[in-house]
Amino acid sequence: MTTTARSPAPPASAPGPAGKAPLRVVASAAGAVGVAGLDHTYTAAGRVTQALAGIDLAIKPGRFVVIVGPSGCGKSSLLMMMTGLTRPTTGTILCGGRPMTEPDPDRVGVVFQEASLFPWLTAQDNVEFPLSLRRVPKAERAARAREKLALVGLSGFEDRYPHELSGGMKQRVSIARGLVQNPSILMLDEPFAALDEQTRITMGDELLRIWAETGKTVVFVTHSLTEAAYLADEIVVMSARPGRIIDRIEVALPRPRTYEMMATPQFAELRERIWKQIRHQASA
Ligand code: ADP
Ligand code: MG
Numbered sequence: 001m002t003t004t005a006r007s008p009a010p011p012a013s014a015p016g017p018a019g020k021a022p023l024r025v026v027a028s029a030a031g032a033v034g035v036a037g038l039d040h041t042y043t044a045a046g047r048v049t050q051a052l053a054g055i056d057l058a059i060k061p062g063r064f065v066v067i068v069g070p071s072g073c074g075k076s077s078l079l080m081m082m083t084g085l086t087r088p089t090t091g092t093i094l095c096g097g098r099p100m101t102e103p104d105p106d107r108v109g110v111v112f113q114e115a116s117l118f119p120w121l122t123a124q125d126n127v128e129f130p131l132s133l134r135r136v137p138k139a140e141r142a143a144r145a146r147e148k149l150a151l152v153g154l155s156g157f158e159d160r161y162p163h164e165l166s167g168g169m170k171q172r173v174s175i176a177r178g179l180v181q182n183p184s185i186l187m188l189d190e191p192f193a194a195l196d197e198q199t200r201i202t203m204g205d206e207l208l209r210i211w212a213e214t215g216k217t218v219v220f221v222t223h224s225l226t227e228a229a230y231l232a233d234e235i236v237v238m239s240a241r242p243g244r245i246i247d248r249i250e251v252a253l254p255r256p257r258t259y260e261m262m263a264t265p266q267f268a269e270l271r272e273r274i275w276k277q278i279r280h281q282a283s284a
Contacts, residue, residue, distance in 0.1 A: 124159065
């Protein structure tokens with residue numbers, strides 16, 4: 001999996017002062033995420049809540065980064081800003097080298113805890129929906145949606161409606177929809193939190209498989225230490241409100257990850273390192 005192979009060809013006219021180096025930067029930037037000097041304060045009904053403080057984060061293309069922290073520490077707020085759904089009070093967010101000032105599903109696909117599918121549309125039509133907004137011709141959108149449904153393991157389920165699908169299958173449809181515009185980056189906010197434990201583990205494995213097959217950059221938010229340690233290349237640990245980054249952990253566990261790894265001392269050490277930092281911060 002190389003980051004250059006799946007990126008668009010760089011413009012041939014930009015050699016830059018440092019010889020070939022700028023070309024490589026351009027070629028690999030599609031999946032890069034950068035957050036600089038981010039603070040966020042909510043003001044609602046006269047109440048001021050500082051949600052995030054001094055967030056700086058650089059994510060290299062193709063990495064699987066998990067953001068973990070106690071409930072209410074601002075994980076969802078940060079992800080909403082990284083996806084362009086909300087503007088931070090101060091700070092800059094770059095995805096693929098360009099500012100995220102509004103949602104841009106060509107650059108960043110998004111999956112939430114709730115599958116938020118249209119109940120009156122089939123799996124196929126739910127995945128096609130973002131393409132129909134873009135007026136992509138019917139045949140092309142059908143083919144692209146089918147391809148993404150196959151990627152998430154749902155070939156044969158195209159004509160099912162959401163109420164005919166299990167929770168895990170609905171989240172597979174959400175992932176397919178998030179990927180249908182071929183963004184280089186996929187961001188997920190507690191996508192498996194509402195699933196039973198067995199499905200949650202299966203879906204984690206499925207997401208790892210999809211990540212390995214596609215080479216996307218993945219930013220995954222969770223409050224589960226186990227999920228963080230199991231999935232991540234790197235874990236970003238956040239403090240309680242106002243959320244700050246208090247640790248960044250490189251996960252040295254080999255890939256592919258297996259269920260058995262959860263019983264290793266290395267896995268336990270990882271969990272403990274996170275837990276020691278957030279145990280006194282868990283909100284009541
Ligand atoms: P997490 O996802 O880590 O649980 P959130 O980002 O949802 O945290 O929330 C961080 C803090 O900001 C919480 O105290 C929450 O109550 C507050 N908050 C979140 N969204 C809003 C909003 N739209 N208006 C006011 N306060 C908010
Ligand atoms: Mg949240």
